[in-house]
Amino acid sequence: MTDDEFVAKFEDCTLAADSFHHSDHARMAFLYLCRYPALEAIERFSISLARFAAANGKPGRYNETITWSFLLLIRERMARAGRRQSWSEFTDTNGDLLSWEDNILKKYYRDETLSSDLAKRIFLFPDKSTTLP
Numbered sequence: 793m794t795d796d797e798f799v800a801k802f803e804d805c806t807l808a809a810d811s812f813h814h815s816d817h818a819r820m821a822f823l824y825l826c827r828y829p830a831l832e833a834i835e836r837f838s839i840s841l842a843r844f845a846a847a848n849g850k851p852g853r854y855n856e857t858i859t860w861s862f863l864l865l866i867r868e869r870m871a872r873a874g875r876r877q878s879w880s881e882f883t884d885t886n887g888d889l890l891s892w893e894d895n896i897l898k899k900y901y902r903d904e905t906l907s908s909d910l911a912k913r914i915f916l917f918p919d920k921s922t923t924l925p
Contacts, residue, residue, distance in 0.1 A: 795823055803840050813894035817841075819879055820842035821863050825870060833865050857911035861897055861918075864879075865889060 793801070801807035802820055820841075824833040842854040870877065870888050872888050897906060900918035905911055 794922050799823055799827075801897065801900050803844060805844050807844070808849075809844070809848035810831060812844075814895070815890045816875065818862060818890055820872070821866050822857075822879055825863065826876070830863075833867075834860060835862060852912070855906070855912045856914055857901070857906060857916045858897065860915040861900070862889065 798807070799820070802812075821833075821837055824837040826832070827865055828836060838854075838856065838859055841859060841909070845853045864890060866886075869889065870882070871880070873885070883890060900920055901911075901916075902919055905916060905919050908916075910916060
């Protein structure tokens with residue numbers, strides 16, 4: 793499936809939900825960030841993801857903190873690359889953003905924070921102490 797087809801099926805909610813896993817979410821976020829300025833990408837992706845979850849009978853699955861955090865991390869990594877990358881190139885150097893089981897947000901957030909109703913509704917800043925590289 794081409795990038796354009798992937799985005800179109802996501803936006804019109806015809807993408808098979810059972811095959812839309814975390815790495816697919818990350819790919820979609822990457823595509824939005826390639827197509828739009830960061831703030832517009834965050835807005836568009838968030839609206840589309842919430843709509844996709846609702847259309848698939850899981851409106852409570854949308855989590856604004858997780859969504860925005862991954863978008864911001866992906867955006868930072870894209871900028872650090874110093875050049876436009878394909879999705880394949882991006883995945884070669886950013887595997888830590890593609891795993892859900894051992895996801896990067898565990899470094900920044902407590903589990904109870906990410907699973908809270910507040911985190912689902914609004915973006916929450918990280919609540920774990922970390923040292924920056």
